[in-house]
Amino acid sequence: MKIEMVDLKGQYDKIKNEIDQAVLECLSSTAYINGPAVKEFQLQLEKYLDVKHVIPCANGTDSLQIAMMALGLKPGDEVICPAFTYVATAEVIGLLGLTPVMVDVDPNTFNLTSQEIERAITPKTKAIVPVHLYGQSCDMEPIMGLAEKFDLFVIEDNAQAIGANYTFSDGRVAKTGTIGHIGSTSFFPSKNLGCYGDGGALLTNDDELAHKMRMIANHGQEKKYYHKVLGCNSRLDTIQASILNIKLKYLDAYSQARNEMAARYDSFFQNVDGLQIPTRQPNSTHVFHQYTLKVKNGRRDDLKNYLAGLGIPSMIYYPLPLYKQDAFRQFSSNNFRLEFTEELCDEVLSLPIHTEMNTSHMDYIYNNFNSFFKKQ
Ligand SMILES: Cc1ncc(COP(=O)(O)O)c(C=O)c1O
Numbered sequence: 001m002k003i004e005m006v007d008l009k010g011q012y013d014k015i016k017n018e019i020d021q022a023v024l025e026c027l028s029s030t031a032y033i034n035g036p037a038v039k040e041f042q043l044q045l046e047k048y049l050d051v052k053h054v055i056p057c058a059n060g061t062d063s064l065q066i067a068m069m070a071l072g073l074k075p076g077d078e079v080i081c082p083a084f085t086y087v088a089t090a091e092v093i094g095l096l097g098l099t100p101v102m103v104d105v106d107p108n109t110f111n112l113t114s115q116e117i118e119r120a121i122t123p124k125t126k127a128i129v130p131v132h133l134y135g136q137s138c139d140m141e142p143i144m145g146l147a148e149k150f151d152l153f154v155i156e157d158n159a160q161a162i163g164a165n166y167t168f169s170d171g172r173v174a175k176t177g178t179i180g181h182i183g184s185t186s187f188f189p190s191k192n193l194g195c196y197g198d199g200g201a202l203l204t205n206d207d208e209l210a211h212k213m214r215m216i217a218n219h220g221q222e223k224k225y226y227h228k229v230l231g232c233n234s235r236l237d238t239i240q241a242s243i244l245n246i247k248l249k250y251l252d253a254y255s256q257a258r259n260e261m262a263a264r265y266d267s268f269f270q271n272v273d274g275l276q277i278p279t280r281q282p283n284s285t286h287v288f289h290q291y292t293l294k295v296k297n298g299r300r301d302d303l304k305n306y307l308a309g310l311g312i313p314s315m316i317y318y319p320l321p322l323y324k325q326d327a328f329r330q331f332s333s334n335n336f337r338l339e340f341t342e343e344l345c346d347e348v349l350s351l352p353i354h355t356e357m358n359t360s361h362m363d364y365i366y367n368n369f370n371s372f373f374k375k376q
């Protein structure tokens with residue numbers, strides 16, 4: 001049995017006619033840069049997320065960088081981010097001469113908490129980057145409360161959670177990425193809303209920030225050949241936008257399919273000694289960008305190898321805390337250590353979850369998990 005970690009081909013085959021037509025239209029129009037599909041996608045995504053401004057850009061890393069540039073952060077300013085995340089979150093902080101202050105995450109939700117953030121705030125702190133890891137929102141209400149109290153900016157890294165809903169204590173519901181001052185997202189092919197190359201977007205309800213970010217993404221110009229600020233070249237290709245216009249229509253159905261698979265995995269694994277299934281946060285829906293188990297008793301790597309031998313792929317997101325990466329050693333002392341981040345790097349294992357998986361794939365995975373755990 002062939003099981004993919006992510007089955008982009010199977011997903012494409014189901015919507016091939018629509019996609020092919022949109023791409024061919026784009027090819028024959030020759031409007032490859034800033035063609036009509038880009039504006040259409042911007043409007044569709046604004047509507048879907050219920051956010052005032054979507055600024056499409058070249059990828060999710062650029063979107064984080066453009067957000068930090070637009071906020072006018074200066075070298076030496078501190079930006080709080082999780083130590084347990086994809087490198088892009090902290091990379092752009094360092095790249096802009098800012099100081100990433102890496103903090104621990106909650107061992108059950110894998111996300112930043114307001115308690116850990118508050119502990120890390122200093123007079124130099126200017127911004128917080130909560131990452132909605134694996135598809136579930138950080139608890140944003142207390143984080144926004146802290147931001148207000150200490151006058152900090154919040155940039156939500158929503159690359160893994162597009163479509164998730166967060167519910168405030170007064171019952172108000174908002175899509176992740178639209179709660180902070182700026183939201184950042186990625187349309188990397190394997191993301192829940194993925195294009196067929198690179199893509200990203202910035203989200204904000206603030207007119208002034210939207211204007212600045214649009215300008216920065218376009219060489220710092222408001223008017224062609226007149227450059228107000230230093231910017232960069234970060235555009236979403238028209239071909240990618242035309243693909244995203246189609247895939248956006250399916251996003252909720254894709255999330256639903258992922259949730260059904262996650263529920264089935266939960267039912268398989270919840271009573272297996274030595275495994276911990278993902279914790280659901282009560283005030284967030286989950287879009288299961290990843291279905292991530294914690295494998296206890298030091299058995300994660302053995303399990304991963306065992307599964308690989310049977311044709312079952314799995315991934316470790318992420319094997320090393322950011323502060324232990326060579327590129328980030330400059331930002332912390334040698335003996336710096338965060339308990340839960342280290343524990344998660346040793347225990348997490350993400351299983352295949354994608355819109356084309358069927359129950360026989362899942363049963364095959366389950367049966368082989370059982371045989372592994374029976375061997376102990
Ligand atoms: C949490 C997180 N932030 C940022 C990124 C960067 O996105 P991109 O690969 O589009 O630059 C990714 C995706 O790879 C991600 O998972």
